[in-house]
Amino acid sequence: MTLQQRIEEALCSAVRTLPAQCEALIRKTCDEERSTAGHSVLSAIVRNIDMASSSTLPLCQDCGMFLCFVEVGRDSRADVGRLEDIIIDACRRAAHRAYYRSSVVAEPVYDRVNTGDNLPPVIHWEVVDGDCIRISFLLKGFGSENCSSVRMIRPTDGEEGVVGAVLDMVRAAGGKPCPPMFLGVGIGGTMDKAAVLSKKALLREAASRHPDERYARLEERLLDEVNRLGIGPGGLGGDHTCLSVCIETYPTHIAGLPVALSVNCWAERKAVIEVIGGEVW
Ligand code: SF4
Structure with a gap:
């Protein structure tokens, strides 16, 4: 070949089957979701996945x-x-x-x-x-891409500033990006570098952890805090707004702290x- x-x-x-890890996360989430509306959305997504993978659609x-x-x-x-x-x-x-x-x-x-x-x-x-x-x-x-964004926060804002920026962007997105979503976060570099890093973060295996344990903990914290927003599957409320958060970083300037968020829908x-x-x- x-x-x-x-x-x-x-x-x-790729257009009709999800990576195994992404599909497994969606199925697990469907089993665990407690909201009736959220569970119904996830069940429809699972049926959708099954139909696409057994067809040419x-x-x-x-x-x-x-x-x-x-x-x-x-x-x-x-x-x-x-x-x-x-x-x-x-x-x-x-x-x-x-x-x-x-x-x-x-x-x-x-x-x-x-x-x-x-x-x-x-x-x-x-x-x-x-x-x-x-x-x-x-x-x-592009339903999800339209919700992606970059914030240039202050260099002294630290972890709380990063978490606040990400939560703000996810809150503003609401149900528009077809949740449950996969989030890629790029931190550092310049405005454009942070945006590219956030896309590269989405390329990592879903739910894999950053090798630096501080960023691994931050990935887990963001996953937890985004899910606590309660936006839920399809934006209809529920336990699961987000399936995975992956962070990529790069050195940056003393005067800045770029934070980019790339939002991907369940169809990762x-x-x-x-x-x-x-x-x-
Ligand atoms: S599931 Fe994803 S690709 Fe499909 S309409 Fe929603 S945002 Fe767009």
Whole structure:
């Protein structure tokens, strides 16, 4: 199989099946939810998951925008110059084959004419150690993306400031991002770096913990405090507003503390393709 075919297959699968960890969290949450309305929403989500995975239909009518992170190992001998074209071609073919809704407009303010093929993707490139190339996708729905945001809090605001900023943003989102949601939090860097970090946080395995135990505790605290807001599944009230919080950090300036929140809905659709060493494509 060529690399283009591998990416295409992964994207065809990602639009109708959730990563195992995400699906397990949703099923567990459905069993545990105490609110009648919340349980009913979660039961519908579980039925939706079952129907999509046993058919050729997408999980949701909004199949999202292709958001792609490419990590290129500095020792890779692969032909990186061709990679962007391969990714775009795979996205185009997957969108057609797997019935992605055409959700992208070519120009954002005036014409807003649909590109008709869900292209272009948003691609972030990064050089990393090693000889592997890792291509990660989020199929980013926009009900939840519209609730994502960045706050530039004061450098002295510390953990309480981070928690307050995240809770404010989630409270403002309410039921709009189709909860229960997955949250990615980016802390540090510049405004734009924090936003990218928050997306990378969503790429981590759901409910995995940060290696620094202070941030691992903060992930757990945020999960708990967001769930205490009571927004609940579908925004109809209940125990489960959030399924997972993952944090990524970066050094920042002495005068600032950027905090970005990327909100993802229950349909946390992801795909990862790895190319090892000098593998030919
Ligand atoms: S936010 Fe998610 S679940 Fe809601 S419509 Fe968009 S993609 Fe679908």
